[in-house]
Each structure stands twice: as C-alpha cells, then as structure tokens.
Amino acid sequence: METIQLLMTGFEIALSWQNILYCLAGVSVGMIVGILPGLGPSAGTALLIPLTFAMDPISAIIMLSGIFYGSMYGGTITTVLVNVPGEAASVVTSLDGYPMAKKGRAGVALGISAIGSFVGGVVAIIGVALVAPHLVKFALSFGPPEYFALILFGMTMVVGLAGKSIIRGVLAVLIGLVLAMFGIAPSSGDIRFSFGQAFLIDGFDFVTIAMGLFGLSEILLGLEQQMKKPEKPPKVKGLFPSRQEIRPSAMSIGRGTVLGFFLGLIPGISSVVPSLLSYSMEKRLAKDPSRFGKGAIEGVAGPETANNSFTGGALIPLFLLGIPSSATMAVLLGAFVLHGLQPGPTLFVRHADFVWAVIASMFIGNLLLLFMNLPLAKFWAKIASIPFNMLFPIIIAVSIVGTYSISNSLWDVGGLLIFGLLGYVLKKADIPVAPIALVFILGKMMEESLLQTLGLYNGNFMEIFTRPISGTLMALSVLAIILSIIAGMKNKKALLGDSEV
Amino acid sequence: MKKRLSLVVSSIIMAGALSACSGAEETSSTASSAGESDFPKKPISIIVAYDAGGGTDTTARTLQPFLEEELGETVTIVNQPGGSGWVGWNAIAAAKPDGYTIGFLNSPNLASGLVNPTMEKQVDLGSFEMIGNHVVDPGAVAIRVDDKRFSNFKELVEYAKDHEVTTTATGVAGDDHLVTLKLNEALGTKFKAIQFDGTAKSRAAFLGGHVDVLVTSVGEAYPMHLEKQLKVAAVTAEERSSFLPDVPTVEEEGFEPVISQSTRGLVAPKGVDEETMEVLETAFEKAVTNAEHEKKMEEIGTQVGYYNAEDYRALLEQDVKDIEGLKELLGW
Numbered sequence: 141m142e143t144i145q146l147l148m149t150g151f152e153i154a155l156s157w158q159n160i161l162y163c164l165a166g167v168s169v170g171m172i173v174g175i176l177p178g179l180g181p182s183a184g185t186a187l188l189i190p191l192t193f194a195m196d197p198i199s200a201i202i203m204l205s206g207i208f209y210g211s212m213y214g215g216t217i218t219t220v221l222v223n224v225p226g227e228a229a230s231v232v233t234s235l236d237g238y239p240m241a242k243k244g245r246a247g248v249a250l251g252i253s254a255i256g257s258f259v260g261g262v263v264a265i266i267g268v269a270l271v272a273p274h275l276v277k278f279a280l281s282f283g284p285p286e287y288f289a290l291i292l293f294g295m296t297m298v299v300g301l302a303g304k305s306i307i308r309g310v311l312a313v314l315i316g317l318v319l320a321m322f323g324i325a326p327s328s329g330d331i332r333f334s335f336g337q338a339f340l341i342d343g344f345d346f347v348t349i350a351m352g353l354f355g356l357s358e359i360l361l362g363l364e365q366q367m368k369k370p371e372k373p374p375k376v377k378g379l380f381p382s383r384q385e386i387r388p389s390a391m392s393i394g395r396g397t398v399l400g401f402f403l404g405l406i407p408g409i410s411s412v413v414p415s416l417l418s419y420s421m422e423k424r425l426a427k428d429p430s431r432f433g434k435g436a437i438e439g440v441a442g443p444e445t446a447n448n449s450f451t452g453g454a455l456i457p458l459f460l461l462g463i464p465s466s467a468t469m470a471v472l473l474g475a476f477v478l479h480g481l482q483p484g485p486t487l488f489v490r491h492a493d494f495v496w497a498v499i500a501s502m503f504i505g506n507l508l509l510l511f512m513n514l515p516l517a518k519f520w521a522k523i524a525s526i527p528f529n530m531l532f533p534i535i536i537a538v539s540i541v542g543t544y545s546i547s548n549s550l551w552d553v554g555g556l557l558i559f560g561l562l563g564y565v566l567k568k569a570d571i572p573v574a575p576i577a578l579v580f581i582l583g584k585m586m587e588e589s590l591l592q593t594l595g596l597y598n599g600n601f602m603e604i605f606t607r608p609i610s611g612t613l614m615a616l617s618v619l620a621i622i623l624s625i626i627a628g629m630k631n632k633k634a635l636l637g638d639s640e641v
Numbered sequence: 642m643k644k645r646l647s648l649v650v651s652s653i654i655m656a657g658a659l660s661a662c663s664g665a666e667e668t669s670s671t672a673s674s675a676g677e678s679d680f681p682k683k684p685i686s687i688i689v690a691y692d693a694g695g696g697t698d699t700t701a702r703t704l705q706p707f708l709e710e711e712l713g714e715t716v717t718i719v720n721q722p723g724g725s726g727w728v729g730w731n732a733i734a735a736a737k738p739d740g741y742t743i744g745f746l747n748s749p750n751l752a753s754g755l756v757n758p759t760m761e762k763q764v765d766l767g768s769f770e771m772i773g774n775h776v777v778d779p780g781a782v783a784i785r786v787d788d789k790r791f792s793n794f795k796e797l798v799e800y801a802k803d804h805e806v807t808t809t810a811t812g813v814a815g816d817d818h819l820v821t822l823k824l825n826e827a828l829g830t831k832f833k834a835i836q837f838d839g840t841a842k843s844r845a846a847f848l849g850g851h852v853d854v855l856v857t858s859v860g861e862a863y864p865m866h867l868e869k870q871l872k873v874a875a876v877t878a879e880e881r882s883s884f885l886p887d888v889p890t891v892e893e894e895g896f897e898p899v900i901s902q903s904t905r906g907l908v909a910p911k912g913v914d915e916e917t918m919e920v921l922e923t924a925f926e927k928a929v930t931n932a933e934h935e936k937k938m939e940e941i942g943t944q945v946g947y948y949n950a951e952d953y954r955a956l957l958e959q960d961v962k963d964i965e966g967l968k969e970l971l972g973w
Binding site for chain 2: 283341408596
C-alpha cells in the first residue's frame with residue numbers, strides 16, 4: 141500500500157501546472173523529432189538537454205522522457221504513412237501498417253497504434269510501480285548464452301515473416317547477415333569490408349538501410365506504377381476499426397503488453413525483439429495468417445503495444461541498475477546524472493519523490509499523446525491522400541536531409557541511394573526487405589553473444605543447450621522451424637496456385 | 642485543408658534543411674586567412690567524433706562556454722560520428738589549417754586504430770597540432786561485493802595467477818581491454834577479456850554473475866562503488882582518483898605500476914601557424930583550469946586532466962607505443 145501512497149504523491153508533483161506544460165512540450169517535441177527522419181530520438185533528446193540545465197531536475201526529466209516516448213509515437217506516423225521506419229522498432233509496424241494506409245486505412249492504423257501504445261505504456265508503468273523491482277534478479281540471470289538463444293529464436297521468427305517463399309526469405313536473411321558483417325569484428329578487432337573508407341569502419345547505419353530499403357525503393361516502385369497506369373491515392377476511410385476487428389485488436393494489445401513488459405526488464409535487449417516476437421505471435425495465433433503483410437490490424441496493434449510496454453519495463457533496469465536498453469535511454473541516463481540523480485538500488489529510497497513523479501508523468505504523458513493523436517490521426521492520414529507526384533519529391537527531400545544529418549556528410553546520402561536501388565531490385569524480385577533490416581540488427585547481436593558464450597565457457601557450445609532459460613529458448617526455436625516446415629508443406633499446393641501480387 | 646497541410650510539410654522540410662545547412666556551414670567556414678594576432682575573427686567549430694549526448698560530446702559542451710569566454714568568439718560543437726571515431730578524426734586532419742576548425746581526439750581508441758593492421762590509415766599523430774588534454778579517465782578494476790574468491794585487489798591477482806578469471810572489455814584494444822592486457826603482462830595473471838558492445842551490456846553481464854570482473858573507467862564505476870553495487874578494487878593510474886579516495890592504485894597494492902587510462906584532448910590540423918596555436922593553447926589552458934569549469938566537470942563525474950600541447954603529444958605517443966608492445970597479446 142505504501143507504493144500506492146508514493147504514487148499518489150508522485151501525481152501531486154506531476155500534476156502541477158508547470159510539470160503538465162513541460163510534459164506537453166516534451167511529447168510534442170518528441171512527436172516532431174519522431175516524424176523527421178534521421179534526427180532520431182536519441183539525438184533529439186541530447187540536443188535538448190542543455191535547455192534543461194536551469195530547470196528543476198524533476199521537471200527536466202519529465203520533459204526529456206516526454207520527448208523520448210513522444211518520438212516513439214512520431215516514428216509510427218512516418219512508418220504507416222510513407223513506409224519510412226525511423227527506428228528499428230518501427231520496421232515491424234511497417235509490415236502491416238503501410239499496407240493498411242495503402243487501402244485507405246491509415247487513420248485506423250494510427251488510431252489503433254495510439255490506443256495500443258497508451259494501454260501498453262500505462263500497464264507497464266503500473267507494473268513498474270508494483271512488481272518490477274522484485275524481478276530484477278531474474279532479469280540479470282540473462283547472460284550471453286540466453287541472449288544468443290533469444291536472438292536465434294527471433295531469427296527463426298524473421299524467416300517466418302518472409303511470406304510465401306521460404307527460399308526468398310532465407311535469401312533476405314542472408315543479405316541482412318552480410319550487411320551486419322560490415323564493421324569491426326567483435327573479438328579480433330579486425331576491420332571487415334571497409335575498403336579503406338573511414339565511413340565503413342563501423343559498418344552501416346541502420347537509418348540509411350531502413351530509409352533506402354523501405355522508403356526510397358517504395359517511391360521508385362510507385363513512380364514506375366505512375367508511368368504505367370496512374371493510380372488514384374486511396375480515400376481515407378474512417379478512423380475506427382470495424383466491429384469484427386475490435387476483439388482481435390484488444391487481444392493483440394493485451395498480449396503485446398505482457399510480452400513487452402517482461403522483455404523490457406531484461407537489460408540490454410534491442411527494441412526490435414519485443415515488436416518482432418509480438419508480430420510473430422499474432423501471426424501464429426490469428427485464424428487467418430494469410431492476411432498478415434496485407435494490412436492485418438493485429439499486426440499493427442500487437443507490436444506497437446509491445447514496443448511501448450517494453451519501454452515502460454525498461455525503466456526498471458534503468459532506474460535500479462543504471463543500465464539503459466537503447467541509445468535514447470542512455471541519453472536519458474546522462475540527463476539523470478547531470479541533474480544529480482544517480483541511478484542505483486537506493487534511487488527509489490533516496491529520490492522517491494523524483495522516481496514517482498516521473499512515473500506519474502509518464503502516465504499523464506501517455507494520456508496526452510492519446511488525446512493528441514486520436515484527433516490528429518485523421519489529419520495525418522490525409523497525408524496519404526496527397527497526390528503521388530507531390531508526395532514523392534517531399535519524401536525524397538526529407539529522407540535525404542535526414543540521412544545527411546546522421547553524421548553531417550554526403551556519404552550516408554550515397555548509402556541511401558544505393559540501398560534504395562537495392563530495395564527496388566529486391567522488391568521486383570519479390571524478396572521481402574523487412575527481414576534484411578531486422579537481421580541486420582539481430583545479426584550483430586547474435587555474433588557478439590555467441591563469441592561471448594564461447595569465450596566464457598572455453599569454446600563449449602553445449603552450454604547454450606544445458607542452461608535452463610537458453611535451453612528452453614533453443615527448443616522453442618527448433619519447434620518454430622519444424623512448425624513452419626510442416627505449414628510450408630501443407631500450404632505448398634495452395635501457394636503454387638496463388639501467383640499474383 | 643490541403644493548403645494548410647502542404648504548409649506544414651514544407652515548413653518541416655525547411656526546418657530540416659536549415660539545420661542541415663548550418664551543419665555544412667560550420668565545417669566549411671573558411672573565409673579569410675587568419676594569421677595575425679587578431680585571431681579569432683569568426684566562430685570556431687569543434688569537431689566531436691561521436692554522437693550528440695555521448696561522453697565526449699557532453700564534456701565538450703561543458704567546456705564550450707568557458708572556451709568562448711576566453712576566445713571572445715562563438716564556439717560551436719559539430720558532431721561527426723561514424724567509423725568508430727575515424728570519420729571525425731579524419732575530418733579534423735583534413736580541415737583547412739586556419740584554426741577555425743579544431744576537434745577532440747580520443748585515446749587509446751585513436752592509438753589502437755593507428756596500430757591495428759587491418760586499418761587503412763589516412764592520418765597519424767603528425768597530422769595534428771596539439772592544443773592540450775582535457776579529460777583523463779583512469780581504468781577501474783571492479784569485483785562483486787559478494788564474491789567469495791577474492792575481496793580485494795591483492796587476493797584477486799593471487800587468484801588470477803592460478804585460475805582463469807573473465808573480465809569485461811568494450812572493444813578490441815579499447816581502454817578497458819588494454820587494462821586487462823597490461824595487467825596480464827605486468828603481473829602474470831590469467832585474465833581473459835570478453836568483448837561487449839558498450840558498458841551497459843558489460844555491466845549487466847557482470848552484475849548477473851556471468852563475467853567475474855568488471856573492467857571499466859573510474860567515471861563509469863564510481864557511482865556504483867558508492868552505491869555498493871560493486872567494489873572497485875584498484876585503479877590503473879599513477880595516483881588515487883578524487884572520485885574514489887578509498888581505492889588504491891595497482892602500485893599501492895604492492896605490484897608493479899600499471900597505468901591505463903582514456904584521455905580526450907583538443908587538437909588542430911597540422912599547419913596552423915604558431916601565433917594562432919598560441920592563442921588557442923592559452924585560451925584552452927585558461928578555460929580548462931578555470932575553477933568553475935572543474936566544478937562543473939566534477940558534477941558530471943568527469944576528471945579534468947590538463948596537459949599542455951607538448952605533454953599531450955607525448956601521452957599519445959606513449960599510447961601508441963603501449964599498444965604496439967601488446968600486439969602479440971592482441972593477435973595483431
């Protein structure tokens with residue numbers, strides 16, 4: 141009961157009019173930062189930290205965390221409308237979000253994202269307040285073998301996303317792995333495939349890959365389509381899910397919340413993992429999995445919710461251990477320290493007013509985002525109805541400016557163009573691009589955790605199978621592969637007949 | 642409605658374009674040739690080879706106002722991340738040598754790149770004119786508070802002479818990794834470094850009991866030491882750190898001295914004339930040794946370590962020499 145009381149005190153602080161204004165300012169700036177490609181949430185937050193120097197620490201953190209979760213929502217908007225995922229977690233949303241927008245249902249996609257994000261965020265915050273501090277020990281039991289097994293499990297899910305042809309899916313996964321190889325080898329320090337270019341020493345930037353493979357290639361395909369047979373932009377058809385969609389979406393939101401929250405507790409997991417696992421779960425549980433990839437509402441609701449509750453859960457390792465789960469959280473951590481709030485097990489005791497005020501403000505911030513975005517969804521969705529010949533140059537210009545801003549250099553712009561062309565060719569060949577972007581991220585983590593495991597256990601790979609958590613995950617991976625082979629054989633006939641799209 | 646929409650979209654683009662332009666201007670601001678003692682006559686750009694919000698960026702932005710005060714001109718921080726720092730460092734070396742574009746070097750990261758045989762070098766230490774060193778962060782060797790095998794540095798070393806003990810590292814020949822290698826070389830221990838992608842991950846693996854010893858920097862370790870989340874057993878520095886007054890150096894524990902630290906210093910491209918360098922060096926010294934600056938830096942948990950241009954060059958040369966001596970252990 142003590143926690144409830146503390147939370148109430150937190151609300152008291154967070155509900156002062158200054159703090160509500162700071163929260164509003166934070167989420168609004170965050171939305172804008174999320175919409176502009178290139179200027180990611182971490183850079184956006186970092187650039188605004190100096191503004192907070194003169195502020196009261198609690199207000200400062202309230203505003204900065206507002207930017208953080210506001211930008212997550214902003215990223216969803218560009219992903220759904222123009223298929224440009226600004227950050228890794230949005231790649232999964234693009235799978236069904238963009239097809240929904242193409243059918244004129246952008247408003248529905250954005251609406252369900254707003255609701256899902258709200259539910260996921262709020263439930264996670266309640267979880268943080270009530271139970272999470274006791275779960276830290278469990279989360280820390282995730283060592284390198286467990287990470288490896290979890291990532292491998294994620295990879296098997298990626299192959300499942302591939303669509304109709306397993307071979308094309310595997311091909312996409314391999315391209316992703318090759319791209320992940322660029323850069324410095326984690327154990328030897330050897331620089332791989334840099335061709336003497338400083339820009340390649342660290343490998344590719346995710347934003348360049350995502351904007352090229354998704355955004356630019358989509359525009360090239362669209363232009364081709366326009367030349368052949370001009371297409372009318374889709375009409376925006378309302379904001380609310382149809383009656384029969386309400387139940388499945390609610391279920392997806394519920395499952396996404398639980399999944400995201402628990403994954404958030406494990407320190408250092410990429411935000412790709414919760415979205416990806418939620419998407420695969422939804423696809424497997426759906427009555428008609430063939431709708432996925434063509435605009436299934438569960439494919440948007442689940443991952444978006446998981447993403448947000450992941451962020452909420454990730455506050456625990458951040459507050460208690462000082463371990464951030466993402467680059468943006470690392471920046472937030474820096475802001476904590478700047479304002480004299482050192483994370484650690486006693487943070488909840490030493491700065492109780494701070495912790496609970498920030499938690500309460502996130503509740504308020506999520507509510508503000510919901511109120512802002514439900515009406516705005518209609519407005520954003522109208523972007524999808526701008527004629528293509530006006531929309532395309534705008535997207536290209538924004539993408540180029542965004543990529544340029546990654547490191548103030550034209551090099552990344554060149555990368556964008558190359559990945560745009562690559563994406564175009566791949567899409568023409570019917571090879572899905574989402575697995576490439578996801579594996580690019582997971583591949584690096586997989587190599588790292590495998591080498592760590594081998595280093596820790598003197599090259600004994602079996603350790604991964606004999607530890608309880610990693611062993612279970614490995615078994616699940618094998619099961620997933622077997623299931624998809626069986627499903628593949630079952631559907632073979634049906635797929636052979638279905639050659640369109 | 643449509644009109645309003647296009648207005649919004651175009652203003653978003655404008656904002657983006659403006660920010661991009663300002664970035665471009667900063668790096669290419671090379672109007673008049675300086676040289677007289679009236680330097681500086683226009684804003685100075687400082688290149689930081691890492692992302693906004695990172696450690697180097699934060700300390701650079703802390704120094705910025707003090708430098709501005711001394712120079713009487715605007716100083717802007719330009720982030721040029723990428724290539725593990727090399728994009729930015731190459732950009733400093735390639736900048737027009739008029740003193741208006743300078744930047745921060747990070748060692749031993751720079752030094753290890755210079756020694757790495759798979760690196761196709763475009764610059765070396767001769768490509769820079771040193772201005773001075775700004776930050777020193779010594780290595781910290783930390784153990785878990787509940788570890789039953791060892792409870793201080795002496796016990797740790799004795800144990801590690803007979804047993805393989807795993808340590809964390811964050812990059813091959815990076816500052817953390819060098820601590821492990823130098824300890825093995827000097828003390829005959831059997832520490833085995835496991836590479837992690839960043840301190841956050843290495844710390845999680847250490848706290849979870851997967852890796853035995855956390856090797857990190859004093860700046861990263863001292864808050865957790867104070868919180869008793871871990872125990873810093875020794876620092877690899879010449880003297881104790883003011884952040885950890887109760888932690889001995891390796892030498893104080895009765896071993897051969899082992900010095901390993903990361904440093905950040907300000908440099909200009911080679912070829913800046915002497916008078917300009919003098920202005921920069923003087924302003925930098927005054928800004929760094931300003932008591933208020935030191936206080937600000939302490940608040941963000943960073944140790945100021947001023948070295949003048951000459952000493953800073955010697956420090957970087959020593960870093961390169963150290964890593965060359967460890968080539969065999971690195972497998973290079």
